Amino acid sequence: MPDRATAAAPVVVEPEGRPFGGSTVPAELDASGPDAAGRAVLAELAAALDADRVLTDPDVVRPYVHDEAEWAEYGTPLCVVRARTTADVAATVRACAAHRVPVVARGAGTGLSGGANAVDGCVLVSLERMTAIREISAGERLAVVEPGVVNDDLRAACAEQGLWYPPDPASAPWSTIGGNVATNAGGLCCVKYGVTRDYVLALEVVTATGEVVRLGRRTAKGVVGYDLAGLMVGSEGTLGIITEITVKLRPARPAAPRTVVGFFDSLADCGAAVAAVTEQGLQPAVFELVDRECLAAVNAWRNAGLPTGAASLLIAQTDLPEPAAQAEADAILAAFTAHGATEAMASTDETESEALFAARRMAYPALEQLGMGMLTEDVCVPRPRMAEMLARIEDIGRRRGVRIATVAHAGDGNLHPLMLTPHDDPDARDRTRAAFDEIIGAAVELGGTVTGEHGVGLLKRDGMERELGPEVLALQRAVKAALDPDGILNPGKAV
Amino acid sequence: MPDRATAAAPVVVEPEGRPFGGSTVPAELDASGPDAAGRAVLAELAAALDADRVLTDPDVVRPYVHDEAEWAEYGTPLCVVRARTTADVAATVRACAAHRVPVVARGAGTGLSGGANAVDGCVLVSLERMTAIREISAGERLAVVEPGVVNDDLRAACAEQGLWYPPDPASAPWSTIGGNVATNAGGLCCVKYGVTRDYVLALEVVTATGEVVRLGRRTAKGVVGYDLAGLMVGSEGTLGIITEITVKLRPARPAAPRTVVGFFDSLADCGAAVAAVTEQGLQPAVFELVDRECLAAVNAWRNAGLPTGAASLLIAQTDLPEPAAQAEADAILAAFTAHGATEAMASTDETESEALFAARRMAYPALEQLGMGMLTEDVCVPRPRMAEMLARIEDIGRRRGVRIATVAHAGDGNLHPLMLTPHDDPDARDRTRAAFDEIIGAAVELGGTVTGEHGVGLLKRDGMERELGPEVLALQRAVKAALDPDGILNPGKAV
The missing domain is CATH 3.30.70.2740 (Alpha-Beta Plaits)
Known part of the structure; x- marks a missing residue:
């Protein structure tokens, strides 16, 4: 995922552009004004919500209409509702449901597939102002948060109590937990610790009819009924709008990681080294690859002195307690060397560890310089x-x-x-x-x-069809139709 | 969960007994014979399947009609299909779907909620003969198995390759992976390593119309479409019949565990000790409690010399690499002592570790003696x-x-x-x-x-209604109706 600097760069969407199919994409907010249903919804929202919640000024609305997916189409919303409470969201969905007006939820808008992009005439529900961390419990190892809490903010609050929320998408400094859940975000440490899905215990959700329901559980285990909380994870706002999230936490990791790097002239060697690490039962907490183009960009930007002929760089980190970390780092290093690494080394202290990880951190900023x-x-x-x-x-x-x-x-x-x-x-x-x-x-x-x-959003809809085939797509659509019969929740996305 | 010795004891279901509501429960197979739909299904099954697949002899069918839930009602099936292939299952479901005859899938029948119990006139699909382990891959850290593979058999096969399938229900020597997935089985080590749900990557499923679909993925990560594989986990055969399972594996654990035990005279002290272990960020791989009735039964059975006044015994195991295991065991021991344990000790070798765990192992057999x-x-x-x-x-x-x-x-x-x-x-x-x-x-x-x-099965249906409330139940039923519109899959169970 691009760092923020990339993301903040102007997203060029040409008025005539419909790069990946779909409906006409107006570049500017539609001047023709809302139709009868839209006017009715606006009137009901004005009656039901505090005045500061509903944004209609095109200049204010504009930053909300798309996420960070380059080339994904987006439409013109009726308005933005900047919700502050679950009741705000429920009232909004009820109004939209009554008039069959689409509702598109969004967090920080850092998505990369267009999942949060406006569709024409929709109400955009922004959850960015629902930022309360309601609870962090060491005894239950869980946190209860509103959807607009920024990932890094939750992680920092947990760290204060010796706890850790592992999912760490590259967007963590800006993206929200609600968005992370809606897209089942991954990150660096999911190679060892799993993705967002693995941490969601319970959700409060506003359904397609505007009802507020609680799905999942607060207990460590539970198998009552279908796993609807799990079904909501990754559903990109097409089955409900998430207004509260209960996540599992882990104890904070005590040690600074050890970092091992290896440069490879051949992709085949690099692949063999990755396979060897897995096959030997090693479990790096981070295991990244940076390719030759990235390495060249980093060299060009910072004169970093990385090997110029290298096809790839592997970077692994181990977070075991010592001396197991040392042993795991040694084993990873041996695997890199045995499989043709032209240069390989392991950190012996935290500063070295940071330095060895730098090429990974610099990759995106270096590419942006281009x-x-x-x-x-x-x-x-x-x-x-x-x-x-x-x-x-x-x-x-x-x-x-x-x-x-x-x-x-x-x-x-x-x-x-x-x-x-x-x-x-x-x-x-x-x-x-x-x-x-x-x-x-x-x-x-x-x-x-x-x-x-x-996530699928808009950019991967065709790919999804290729991957899943018609029978599975039909099941997906049946589930969508069951939970959102009128198709008002984020229509045209994901399914 | 009871050990097998318990489970094998005759299940007493009285003819007049309807202990938890529901329809009449015939104690013996119905002598009146199948109705027209039933006869049609039997004819189609005879035409579609090898003769040895379809069992109708009441004496042969009888062991299949219920699981190990005492007091759960069960009905009289039309027949048992002992499937050997996915095609067998699909042909069976297609015949049943054509005539709206219920289909109830079962593995080893070790369930404790009645989820696999026959309903009147159903076709029972037994998956016990689908026992192939199709693949175990160290490079991908996954296994592909048929549903009838016994949990312990998979674990043993994985161990041969230095791999580990963690979910370990007490029924592991007899229960099948298909049944484990259908009920989202837990076990001892899920306190640290998660439940069955956390290990399911992909499923092959026969849908309510008899179509064969593949849900989920083989890759480590993936967010394409709704998580229908996850939805199937724990759905107790009410959304589809699972005919192949791809599970994630972990590297085998190198060390024998260290065991720590503590006896408590007060439940409050015991609870405080459990809380302290959690709050201190310790992560035992097993963390069990045995209460005073169990301790008394073990003493009575084996003259075990356990403290007679104890309200409870806590048993924790750590599986960290040394010396971290020693440190974790010491910390757990300190927590037990600090919170009022009247006796507490930690193992120093494997034999001691086994001995300290014995009271837990003996609890069920000792209770059976009663x-x-x-x-x-x-x-x-x-x-x-x-x-x-x-x-x-x-x-x-x-x-x-x-x-x-x-x-x-x-x-x-x-x-x-x-x-x-x-x-x-x-x-x-x-x-x-x-x-x-x-x-x-x-x-x-x-x-x-x-x-x-x-699982919910039959015994927890009322409890589920109390727990979830009408709005969430309505969502559950909408999902059921979407994937099984005629309600032929395990009707009356779970939802």
Whole structure:
């Protein structure tokens, strides 16, 4: 995922652009005004909500209409409701349900698939002001938060009590827990500690009819009824709007990690090293890959002196208690060396550990210096096929004439090829689009998925159809129809 | 969960007995024969399946008609299909769907809630013969198995490759992975390593129309579409029949565990010790409680010399690498002592560790020696309220005149009060029934759930209604109706 600096760069959406199919995409807010249903909803919202909740001024509304997915279409909302309470959300959905007006929920808008983008005539419900951390319990190892709590804020509050909320998407400094849950966000440490789904215990949800329900449980275990809380995770606002989240926590990790790095001239060697680490039962808490394009960018930006011929860099961290950490670091280092690493080393203290991790941290900022458009992919393949997928990505880039830089969560087989496209170059744009589609196809061919952690949103709808097939899509749609019969919740997204 | 010796004891279901509501329960197979729909299904099954698949002889069918839930009603099936392939299952469901005949799937029948019990006129699909372990991959850390694979068999096969499948219900020597997934089984080590749900990556499922679909993914991560694989976990055969399971594995644990025990004279002290362990960030891999009734039974059976006045025994195991295990064991021991343990000790070697764990292992066999009927409860409360729940259980037992022995997964707040009832004593039976209901009510009052790991089946339907409330039940039923519109899959169970 791009760092904020990328994300904050202006998102260029051309008025005529419908890059991935779908309806007409107005670039500016629609001047024709709301229709009868829209006017009725606006009147009901004005009656039901405090005046400061409902935003209709186009200049104020504009920043809310899309997330950070480059090239994903977006429409013109009726208004933005900046909810402060569950009651605000419920009243909004009830008004929309009564008039069959679409409702699109959003957190911080850091998504990369267009899942939070406005559709024409919708009410955008922003949950950014619902920022209360209602409870952090060491005895129950859980936290109860409103959806607008920023991931890093929750993590900091937990740390104060010796607790840890592991999911750490790259957007953690800005993205919200509600958005993380709605997209089942991943991150660096999910290779060992799992994704958002693994931490959600319970949810308060506003349903498609505007009812408020509590799903899941507060207890450590529970198997009563279908796992509807789990079903909501990753559903991208299409089954309900999440207004409170109860997450499991872990005890804080005591040790600073040890970091091991290895440079590889060959992708095959690099893949073999990743496989060896997995097969030997090692469990790095972070296991990342940075490809040759990223390394070149970091060298160019910071004169970092990284090996210029390297095809890739692997970076692993272990967080076991000592001396097990030392033993695990040694074993990872041995695996890197045994599988052809041209240079490999392990940190002996925290400063060294930080230094060895720097190339990963610098990758995105370095790529941003190139001043090009960046379209982020998010495919995930079975771990043993990661090197093959990387080779395919390089080949696709070469054949299509697209510069692609890849960062990967190597231990998960989750790759983020970043397609770099010159601005104002329609031909380059077409080639990028073709490369994007081809990468998706390659991931499916290798037994992988078209989205490892970013979500389907708008950009991966076609890919989802390719991956799941008609029977499973029909089941998905049946579930959607059961919980949102009128299709008002984030229509056109995900399913 | 009771050990097998308990489970194998004859389940007494009286012909007139409808202990928890529901339809008439015939004790013997119905002699009146199938109706027209039933005859049509039998004819289609005879045409579609090999002759050895379809069982209709009442003596052969009888062992299949119920699971191990005492007092749960069961009906008379049309036949049993002992499926060997997914195609067998699909053909069976298609025949049933065509004639709206109910289908009830079962694994080993070790369930404790009646979830696999026959309903009148159903086709029972037994998956016990689908026992292939199709794949175990160290590189992908996953296994692909048929549903009839016995839990312990999978664990043994994984161990041969240095891998570990953690979910370990007490039924692991007999219960199947398919059944474990259908009920989202827990076990001892889920306090640290999670329940079955946390290990299911993908499922092959036969839908209510007899279609074969693949849900979930093989990759480490993936967020494409709704999590229908997760939805199937714990759905007790009411949404589909699981015919193949892909589970995540962990590396085998290198060390033998260290065991720490503490005896407590007061439930409040014991609860405080459990809370202290959690609050200090310790993570025992097993954290069990054995109550005074169990201790007395073990003493009576084996003259074990356990402290006679003790209200409870806590048993914790740590599986960290040394010397972290030593440090964690010391910290747990200190917590036990600081919170009033009258005796407490930690193992220094494997033999001692086994010896300290013996009281837990002996609890169920010792209770069986009493020769009484045993009804197992399965409530789960927030961890800090476990001692309060235990006190309530003791009080309920006293007031109702029911002998209740409790084993608990203390670290999860998951209690298994075992109600001991003399055979052929209708009055004692009524009192037990009342105690069962009262315990369920108390768990809900304390913010807990009516089933931590056994499932709803038949015995917890009323409890589920109390716990979830009408709005959430309506959502559950909407999902059921979406995926099984004719209601043929395990009707009357779970939802």
